[in-house]
Amino acid sequence: MGDIIFGLIAVTFGIVASYGLYWLLNALLSLLPEKILRRVQWLAFLTPALVLVALVLLAPIVQTFVWSFMDKRVENYVGFDNYIALFTDPDFLSVLVNNLLWVLVVPAVTVAIGTAVATLTNQVGPNREKIFKTLIFMPMSISFVAAATIWSLTYAYVPPGRPEIGILNSVMVGLGLEAQPWLTISDGKLNTFLLMAVLVWLQVGYSMVIISAAIKAVPEETLEAAKLDAANAWQVFRHIILPQVWGSIMAVFVTVLILVMKIFDVVLAMTGGNFDTSVLALEWFTAFFESREIGPASAIVVVLFVLIVPLMYVQIRTVKKQEELR
Amino acid sequence: MNKLKRVSEKLNLGSTFTLLFLVLIWSIPTVGLLITSLRRRSDAEVSPWWDAIFNPLETAWTTEAFRNVAESGMLDALVNTFAVTIPATILPLMIAANAAYAFTFLNFKGKEVVFSLMVGLMVVPLQAALIPVLRGMVWFQKTVDIQLTGTYASAWIVHSAFAMPLAIYIIRNYMLTIPTSLIEAARIDGASYYKIFWSLVLPLSMPAIASFAIFQFLWVWNDYLIAFIFVGQGSPVLTYELLKLLGQYGQGWQDVAAGAFISLIVPLMVFLGLQRYFVRGLTSGSVK
Numbered sequence: 001m002g003d004i005i006f007g008l009i010a011v012t013f014g015i016v017a018s019y020g021l022y023w024l025l026n027a028l029l030s031l032l033p034e035k036i037l038r039r040v041q042w043l044a045f046l047t048p049a050l051v052l053v054a055l056v057l058l059a060p061i062v063q064t065f066v067w068s069f070m071d072k073r074v075e076n077y078v079g080f081d082n083y084i085a086l087f088t089d090p091d092f093l094s095v096l097v098n099n100l101l102w103v104l105v106v107p108a109v110t111v112a113i114g115t116a117v118a119t120l121t122n123q124v125g126p127n128r129e130k131i132f133k134t135l136i137f138m139p140m141s142i143s144f145v146a147a148a149t150i151w152s153l154t155y156a157y158v159p160p161g162r163p164e165i166g167i168l169n170s171v172m173v174g175l176g177l178e179a180q181p182w183l184t185i186s187d188g189k190l191n192t193f194l195l196m197a198v199l200v201w202l203q204v205g206y207s208m209v210i211i212s213a214a215i216k217a218v219p220e221e222t223l224e225a226a227k228l229d230a231a232n233a234w235q236v237f238r239h240i241i242l243p244q245v246w247g248s249i250m251a252v253f254v255t256v257l258i259l260v261m262k263i264f265d266v267v268l269a270m271t272g273g274n275f276d277t278s279v280l281a282l283e284w285f286t287a288f289f290e291s292r293e294i295g296p297a298s299a300i301v302v303v304l305f306v307l308i309v310p311l312m313y314v315q316i317r318t319v320k321k322q323e324e325l326r
Numbered sequence: 327m328n329k330l331k332r333v334s335e336k337l338n339l340g341s342t343f344t345l346l347f348l349v350l351i352w353s354i355p356t357v358g359l360l361i362t363s364l365r366r367r368s369d370a371e372v373s374p375w376w377d378a379i380f381n382p383l384e385t386a387w388t389t390e391a392f393r394n395v396a397e398s399g400m401l402d403a404l405v406n407t408f409a410v411t412i413p414a415t416i417l418p419l420m421i422a423a424n425a426a427y428a429f430t431f432l433n434f435k436g437k438e439v440v441f442s443l444m445v446g447l448m449v450v451p452l453q454a455a456l457i458p459v460l461r462g463m464v465w466f467q468k469t470v471d472i473q474l475t476g477t478y479a480s481a482w483i484v485h486s487a488f489a490m491p492l493a494i495y496i497i498r499n500y501m502l503t504i505p506t507s508l509i510e511a512a513r514i515d516g517a518s519y520y521k522i523f524w525s526l527v528l529p530l531s532m533p534a535i536a537s538f539a540i541f542q543f544l545w546v547w548n549d550y551l552i553a554f555i556f557v558g559q560g561s562p563v564l565t566y567e568l569l570k571l572l573g574q575y576g577q578g579w580q581d582v583a584a585g586a587f588i589s590l591i592v593p594l595m596v597f598l599g600l601q602r603y604f605v606r607g608l609t610s611g612s613v614k
Contacts, residue, residue, distance in 0.1 A: 007478075010479075011412055011413050014413045014417065014479075014482065015420075018417055018420055018421070019420070022420075022424060022520075030518075039434070042428040042434045044519070044520065045424040045427050045519075046425050046429075049421050049422065049490055050440075052483075053444070053487060053490050055487075056459055056483060057455055057487050057490070057491075059458070060454075060455035060458035060459045060462070063458035064457065067458070113348075117345070120341040120344055120345050121341075123338050123341045124341050124345065128342060128345075134601065135349045135352060136348065136349060137597075138352075138353075138356070138597065139352070141544055141593040141594050141597035142548065143547070143548030143549075143550065143564075143568075143590065144548065145565040145569050145572075146548075146565075146568060146589050148572070149359070149568060149571075149572050149582055149586040150355045150356055150586065152572060152575070153358060153359060153579055153582070153583065156579070162372060163373055164374065165374045167358065167374075167376075201352065201355075209605055209609065210608060213609045258449050262452075265550050265551070268550075268569075269569055284453050301451070301453045301457075302454075304453065304454070305450070305454050308451060311449055312446050316446055
């Protein structure tokens, strides 16, 4: 109970304080003569955001770059040693392969299923559409850790002798096959693919919502025209709908791609990165929190950063394009 | 035969059954979790959860697991999660709304450059900043003797900063739809920019702020990394406790399941209650 009251006080204080901050900034600036005020007015509104971003985002990113060239305790510069160590370590190369697999599989599958669901729900009438969409969309609201829990139960393995309590193994036994400790099987990257399924399960709802909105925006006339030409459902989808929603599909693809490059919680919760399932963000996590190796950990994150920069470029370009349309 | 085909087409049976199949795959794992959380340990250990569905009357339903995990820290974690999430939702929105106002209605040198930088920061992996931020906070508390790490406040700051680029972008996009003539009219009437923000622009921007608020709430509530690093075990949040429970599934899946359920019930309610705004936010591009 004491915690709750303390929390409430802290919350109120924080909000009042931040309102006060803006009031104070404005009051201070108002002391300036009108002529100068007009030129610095923006500071009253932008300063807190700029300070926050500079201190907690920009400066630390620069610091991480610098540290990636230093040793474990960031005392001496070691040049490119951290990077050389990473790229000559077969374990790290296998981690990169895992990341590459995630990037190749998850966005494509998510977008494909999302498009299929969006197209199908568009045909079944508003009532059924609403129920189906809500159920597919629901996983989007839960945490990666909760999702990992749900799927750990689904993949659960009980050694022979007792009944299987996970669905997957129960189906296996039902088919007359042997139950498998799924998440420990790295042959053919099977366990990594099982982890990917969790992310697809989480993200299809998002992809469905965006693509569905785009499909609904397809002008009625183009569809009517296609019907007059006696096009079948597939032809209508392929030649009329798909080209018009392609922009949205690509937007979803890039968003999921960025998310997947940073994937971390699901792997941590389900395998802890064991059995050859580790990914970049998890390597960073273990390098820092378990081994306390700041230099090498920074180098890992810089690798991740460099892989994401091209996407940053795509992002800025898309935004610019939208601005021009305005 | 032809008639049957026509009826099937009219009701879209093909699409409906395909969807039904998908929805089943999508829901079964979650249903399994809920059922498991309501079973006794002795049952959950030896028989699969669907046994309970097929014999609902013979099953000993119990909330024992919920009581177990509530006592072992899940309830405290629920309170902690609220204490982290609510300010970490309100603060960044307030700061971002002010910043978006400056970006939309005020002119200053370098505005375009600063805004492009913000947009670029939207995709930066937060891991790239975390270690220096953590060390900076430690240095800060050594220098001025104000404890930051291990407190809620540190999580508020970090969440606020990371939300900034996207929040500013979304809210600015919305503010651009407010006619400039409205602002000019208020200026002529003698209102200060400060007054115009609080009594005109902020109320008008509420739809964008509300849909971003839902996102930020879900994002912070579901976050593991920042809570783990900055709040830690002193006041563990739900994701932290749940991961700990998951490591102990040897104690029985019913406890893990109950823990997961406690952790996901609030975001699920928010989601179901505010789905419309959530979708609107998504389609206007607010996604991390």
